[in-house]
Amino acid sequence: MEITPTILAVDDNPRNLQLISSLLSGKGYKVVVANSGENALKYLGIKQPDLLLLDIMMPGLSGYEVLETIKKNPDIVDLPVIFLTAKSELSDIVKGFAMGAVDYITKPFKSEELLARVETHIELKRMRNQLSENNNALLKLNQELTESKEIIKKDAEKLAKLNAEKDRFFSIISHDLRNPFNGCLMATELLFTRFNELSPEEISAFIAALHDAATNMNKLLENLLNWAQLQMGTLKTKLQPVDLSIAISNAVELQKSVVMKKDITITQKIGSPAKAKADQGMVDMVLRNLISNAIKFTPAGGKVVIQVEETAHEIAVSVKDSGIGMNKALQNKLFRINEKVSRPGTEGEQSTGLGLVLSFDMTQRMNGSLGVESEEGKGSTFTLTLPKA
Incomplete structure (x- = not known):
């Protein structure tokens, strides 16, 4: 049985509360109202709604003070709070987000906008709750496992x-x-x-x-x-002959815009067509991740060299950059999902490290290997080795 989401609306203006209550109730939400920050906190001490719509300018406790109190209470610290206020200065908006609000809506508001944002954050909370339930289920499973010697x-x-x-x-x-x-x-x-x-x-x-x-x-x-x-x-892994020269060219082409933006020089040393026994989709993703990382961690004006070398039974693709490099401790953590190795690129680009973990796993599925050589401040070289077709 699906539980109706509860929304607590806090405003010192009765007309605003009536409008909000009528609008949200009409969409199936259960709406509880409070005409002051103090009354809102009293309610939160007894029950926890799914979402809080909070005015800022109120007699007594302001909306900022209410949110500050919420963030100090571990029982309700994760309660999603949307500021619904007439304060529209940029500094007020920035302050609201900095204090932990999930959204900021200025008055007079549009009904469609309010409903859309409420629906979005109710759904996000439902997803977080589901993740928490899954996590608790895993923890329970772990406990049961540990009971078995x-x-x-x-x-x-x-x-x-x-x-x-x-x-x-x-x-x-x-x-x-x-x-x-x-x-x-x-x-x-x-x-x-x-x-x-x-x-x-x-x-x-x-x-x-x-x-x-x-x-x-x-x-x-x-x-x-x-x-x-x-x-x-x-x-599934489908091993077949894969032309690495084409795969490399395609991967480089996908990075064309960021290469131009950072003025990176990419050199391809491929030679004759080189075919590996691999999965086409996996090869494309591994090369895309390696080349993207090389560009991400190379400063503007730097160089990336992609080289293909063959032995009797293997083909090695190396991606060498002139970037920031890394120490040994970081290198030892790169290919493990349980290690946090995220760091920003040279121009603040986001990086989670998941791409390298995924590339390592995919390479193993293709009976290949993925390694790295790097020195802090002197760039990195990632080498993908695959069986020849």
């Missing part, structure tokens, strides 16, 4: 690894995916509320930021999906 002896190391992978996976979803999503929300909010005040250059910058955030989310989701499919065994 025989299983502990045989699978303790494997279980610890799975737990770490699970924690890292949830961390990527909750943190690395949330950051570009919040960036999209904030950019759209500022465009929506301040459009007429922004210069064409500022509008262009916001649109570019939206595009970058959406691109990052798409790439992260693609990597998450492929990694999950690998773990579940639903991503």
Whole structure:
């Protein structure tokens, strides 16, 4: 049986509360109202709604003070809070997000906008609750496993690894995916509320930021999906002759815009057509990840060299950059999902490290190997080795 979401609306204006209650109730939500910050906190001390619509300017406790109190209470710290206020200054909006609000709507609001945002955040909360339930189920399973002495002896190391992978996976979803999503929300909010005040250059910058955030989310989701499919065994490996020279050229072409933006020089040393026994889709993704990383961690004006070398039974593709490099400690963590190795690119590009983990797993599925040589401050060389066709 589906539970009706409960929304607590807080405003010192009875007409606003009546309007909000009528609008949301008509869409099937259960609406509870409070005419002050103090009354809102009293209610939150007894029950926890699914979402809080909070005015800022109120007699007694302001909306900022209410949110500050909420964030200090571990029982309700994760309650989604949307500011619904007449305060429309940029500084107020930035302060609201900085304090932990998930959204900011200015009055007078449009009914369609309020309903859309409420629906979005109710759904996000449902998804977070589902993730939490899944996590609790896994924790319960772990507890049951640890009660079995025989299983502990045989699978303790494997279980610890799975737990770490699970924690890292949830961390990527909750943190690395949330950051570009919040960036999209904030950019759209500022465009929506301040459009007429922004210069064409500022509008262009916001649109570019939206595009970058959406691109990052798409790439992260693609990597998450492929990694999950690998773990579940639903991503099948089809080994066949793959022309690496074509695959490399295609991977480089996909990075054309960022290469031009950072003025990176890419040199391809391929020679005669080189064919490996591999999975076409997996090869494309591994090469795309390696070349994308090389560009990401190479400063503007730098160089990336892609070279193909053959032996009697193998083909090696090396991607060498003139970037920032890395120390040995970081190199030893690169290909493990349970290790956090994320760091920004030379121009602040987002990086989770998941692409390399996925590339390593895919390479193993193709009976190949993936290695790295690097020195801090002197660049890195990643080498993909595959059997010859």
